[in-house]
Amino acid sequence: QVQLQESGPGLVKPSETLSLTCTVSGGSISSYYWTWIRQSPGRGLEWIGYIHYSGSTSYNPSLKSRVTISIDTSKNQFSLKLSSVSVADTAIYYCARGSYYGSSGSYYDYWGQGTLVTVSS
Amino acid sequence: QSVLTQPPSVSGAPGQRVTISCTGSSSNIGAGYDVHWYQQLPGTAPKLLIYGNTNRPSGVPDRFSGSKSGTSASLAITGLQAEDEADYYCQSHDKSLSALYVFGTGTKVTVL
Numbered sequence: 001q002v003q004l005q006e007s008g009p010g011l012v013k014p015s016e017t018l019s020l021t022c023t024v025s026g027g028s029i030s031s032y033y034w035t036w037i038r039q040s041p042g043r044g045l046e047w048i049g050y051i052h053y054s055g056s057t058s059y060n061p062s063l064k065s066r067v068t069i070s071i072d073t074s075k076n077q078f079s080l081k082l083s084s085v086s087v088a089d090t091a092i093y094y095c096a097r098g099s100y101y102g103s104s105g106s107y108y109d110y111w112g113q114g115t116l117v118t119v120s121s
Numbered sequence: 122q123s124v125l126t127q128p129p130s131v132s133g134a135p136g137q138r139v140t141i142s143c144t145g146s147s148s149n150i151g152a153g154y155d156v157h158w159y160q161q162l163p164g165t166a167p168k169l170l171i172y173g174n175t176n177r178p179s180g181v182p183d184r185f186s187g188s189k190s191g192t193s194a195s196l197a198i199t200g201l202q203a204e205d206e207a208d209y210y211c212q213s214h215d216k217s218l219s220a221l222y223v224f225g226t227g228t229k230v231t232v233l
Contacts, residue, residue, distance in 0.1 A: 045167070045210055045224035060220040094166055101173055104155035105214040105222060109178065111166040 002027040004095050004112035012089075012119050018082040022095030022112055025076065029053055033098030033106050034078040036069060039114070040091035050098055050106070051078055090119045124149065125211050125225035132231040133201045141228045143194045143211035149223060151192035154214040158187055158196045161208040161227075170209070171196065198230070206232045 008020035022034070036048040049059035051069040059067045063082070071078040082089060092114040098106030126144045133139040143156060150156060155174050159167035169178050171187035174194065184205075186197045194213075198205055211225035 044226055045212075047220045047222040047224070058221055061218060062220070099172075101155060101157075103153075104173075107155075107157040107169060107172040107212065108159075108167070109169045109172070111168070114166050 002097065002110045004097065004110055006093060006095050006112045006115040008115065008117070010116055010118060012085055012117060013121050014086055014119055015084055018080070018085050018089065018093075018117055018119075020080045020093055020095075020115065020117070021077050022079070023075075023077050024097075029071065029073050029076045029078070033100065034069075034071060035096045035098045035106070035108065036080045037094045037096055037108070038091040039094065042088075043091070046091075048080065048082075048093075085119045087119050090117065092116050124215060124217075124219055124223045125213060127209075127211060127225040127228045129226070130229045130231065132233055133198075134233045135201055135203065137201050138197060138199045139201055139230060140198075141196045141209050141211075141230070143196070143225050145192050145194075145213060145223075147192065148217040148219075149213045149215040150189065150194055152216055154216075156187065156189050156194035157212045158185075159210045159212065161210065163207070167210060201230075201232055203232050206230055 003025045012018045030053045033050040035050040051057045066083045068081040094114045095112040096108040097110040158171040160170045161167045174189040215223045
């Protein structure tokens with residue numbers, strides 16, 4: 001059974017960089033689209049971006065200038081960096097596995113439990 | 122941020138049938154992209170419920186069914202049970218300048 005687990009600081013100061021790692025167990029990180037999604041009361045579920053095991057990435061245009069997603073296949077991990085954070089970036093951050101569904105892109109069949117990141121001084 | 126619109130809440134008595142709509146536009150559902158549905162129980166991560174408009178992953182009861190027509194999709198729950206009380210979200214691909222993948226606004230299902 002595939003499992004995903006987020007890890008990283010739960011509190012980040014404004015203007016600093018949010019860094020999270022997702023560890024994948026029970027399956028290989030090869031193939032699939034490894035994705036970050038966040039959820040907050042004001043913004044609902046928001047797709048942040050993905051990285052394919054090949055290294056190709058795609059980001060939400062609204063966050064693109066601040067987001068970097070990377071992958072370490074040797075450790076079965078992928079990571080999120082979000083720079084210059086503000087209070088508006090406070091949310092539960094989920095990592096998820098995207099399974100390709102043809103021209104319609106991906107659906108998310110496995111999710112991490114989520115980690116709350118609060119941006120506050 | 123959400124470009125897929127869902128009713129904030131629906132409710133029904135145990136055993137009844139409820140439906141949740143997901144309304145998009147010509148840049149997502151109306152463009153022919155498939156719709157996927159997720160169930161989120163309180164305090165947990167979303168769980169895949171329906172993929173590709175109508176398909177249930179292994180382990181999802183056949184009480185849950187999905188459909189799609191035009192710029193909208195629907196999730197139906199028949200034989201509503203207390204354990205179905207949760208938030209439900211639709212998701213699709215979008216070809217506009219917005220995010221590549223978009224989620225619905227979410228619907229709270231209450232079992233009376």
